[in-house]
Amino acid sequence: MNDIRIICDDNDFSALAAAFGGEVECDRTLSVEIIFTDAEGIRRLNARTRGVDAITDVLSYPSFAHVAGAPIRAAEHAIDLDEDGNVFIGSVAICSARAAEQAAEYGHSLEREINYLAAHGICHLLGYDHMTEEDRPAMRALEERVLSKMNLSR
Numbered sequence: 073m074n075d076i077r078i079i080c081d082d083n084d085f086s087a088l089a090a091a092f093g094g095e096v097e098c099d100r101t102l103s104v105e106i107i108f109t110d111a112e113g114i115r116r117l118n119a120r121t122r123g124v125d126a127i128t129d130v131l132s133y134p135s136f137a138h139v140a141g142a143p144i145r146a147a148e149h150a151i152d153l154d155e156d157g158n159v160f161i162g163s164v165a166i167c168s169a170r171a172a173e174q175a176a177e178y179g180h181s182l183e184r185e186i187n188y189l190a191a192h193g194i195c196h197l198l199g200y201d202h203m204t205e206e207d208r209p210a211m212r213a214l215e216e217r218v219l220s221k222m223n224l225s226r
Contacts, residue, residue: 085187088222
């Protein structure tokens with residue numbers, strides 16, 4: 073099984089969830105929560121959880137430590153099952169204002185920017201990172217594969 077279920081009151085992320093299909097080896101559906109907030113809300117979250125008192129575009133809060141590319145097995149994460157029996161891998165917070173600013177800055181649609189930020193956040197939940205030159209290519213490749221499946225590539 074390679075499904076991801078995305079829970080979000082503000083947007084329909086079914087296409088993004090489908091685009092992640094086949095990208096993660098798992099034996100149970102994975103569940104992700106995505107919330108939207110304003111600039112002040114993301115600044116507060118960033119300050120409280122990362123000690124960085126600044127506005128950012130997206131924050132990720134994984135439910136458990138995971139090695140990028142490694143299979144996710146429900147038996148190893150029984151404590152992280154949601155009410156439907158899916159493995160809850162974490163939450164992603166997106167700043168609506170920064171998404172709109174970046175879409176304009178990069179010259180693409182708001183839809184592409186929001187889906188990019190959501191995909192970026194989900195990659196972090198799956199254990200990917202971009203802080204080192206060694207880690208960055210794998211994360212960027214996954215982001216681009218997912219967005220390409222949605223016809224939202226650069």
